[in-house]
Amino acid sequence: MNGLGESSAEQMLSHANVQRFPSSRLDLFIRRDFLDVRQCAQLIELIESNHRPSTIADYNGDDAFRTSSTCDLSTDQPVVAELAGALSRLSGIDPVYAEPLQGQRYEVGQEFKAHTDYFEPGSTDFDKYCSVAGQRTWTFMIYLNAVEAGGATRFRVIDKVIQPETGKLIAWNNRRPDGTPNAATLHHAMKVRKGFKYVITQWYRERPWA
Numbered sequence: 001m002n003g004l005g006e007s008s009a010e011q012m013l014s015h016a017n018v019q020r021f022p023s024s025r026l027d028l029f030i031r032r033d034f035l036d037v038r039q040c041a042q043l044i045e046l047i048e049s050n051h052r053p054s055t056i057a058d059y060n061g062d063d064a065f066r067t068s069s070t071c072d073l074s075t076d077q078p079v080v081a082e083l084a085g086a087l088s089r090l091s092g093i094d095p096v097y098a099e100p101l102q103g104q105r106y107e108v109g110q111e112f113k114a115h116t117d118y119f120e121p122g123s124t125d126f127d128k129y130c131s132v133a134g135q136r137t138w139t140f141m142i143y144l145n146a147v148e149a150g151g152a153t154r155f156r157v158i159d160k161v162i163q164p165e166t167g168k169l170i171a172w173n174n175r176r177p178d179g180t181p182n183a184a185t186l187h188h189a190m191k192v193r194k195g196f197k198y199v200i201t202q203w204y205r206e207r208p209w210a
């Protein structure tokens with residue numbers, strides 16, 4: 001299955017410096033130095049200038065489930081437009097399938113507990129989030145800084161912990177080869193213990209976003 005809003009292992013590995021995490025459970029890729037120090041600093045500045053409490057799709061009764069802040073990034077900013085273009089070239093996905101780019105900001109003690117990025121089929125909010133653009137397909141995430149302590153992303157099912165590094169991108173397919181949601185993508189943005197953590201999130205959809 002490789003629809004228009006989807007990347008593929010072949011596409012990802014056609015780029016120099018992209019590494020595949022060896023797992024039969026999940027397609028996960030890592031690209032160090034995807035963004036340079038200047039781009040990361042500019043994006044952090046944008047996030048700092050404008051952020052709101054992060055939200056979750058299906059409220060599960062835990063007010064501490066996602067405690068970070070979110071910044072909606074506009075491609076009117078040159079560095080954001082540059083990033084959107086670079087992500088589209090890497091993923092091979094037309095930007096019309098992309099959700100608006102976001103920055104996520106974590107202070108000491110903040111986290112996003114174990115979750116998947118796809119919307120749970122059959123959940124109360126499924127139609128609200130998926131009726132127009134469909135399900136999320138791939139996630140691309142970039143760490144904008146090396147966190148002083150804590151803040152790693154833990155994929156519990158495949159037992160992989162990824163440490164934030166300035167400019168490092170990770171990407172994964174949220175679905176199995178047959179197109180069903182892949183529960184092995186479960187991941188936890190662990191608590192920051194010292195300093196701040198900034199990441200960029202880019203989610204792609206099955207159908208055009210707008």
Ligand SMILES: O=C(O)CCC(=O)C(=O)O
Pocket residue numbers: 104112117141151152153187188189190199201
């Ligand atoms: O910050 C991280 O390490 C992960 C963020 C994340 O999983 C998300 O925003 O969906």
Ligand SMILES: [Fe+2]
Pocket residue numbers: 115116117187
């Ligand atoms: Fe996530």
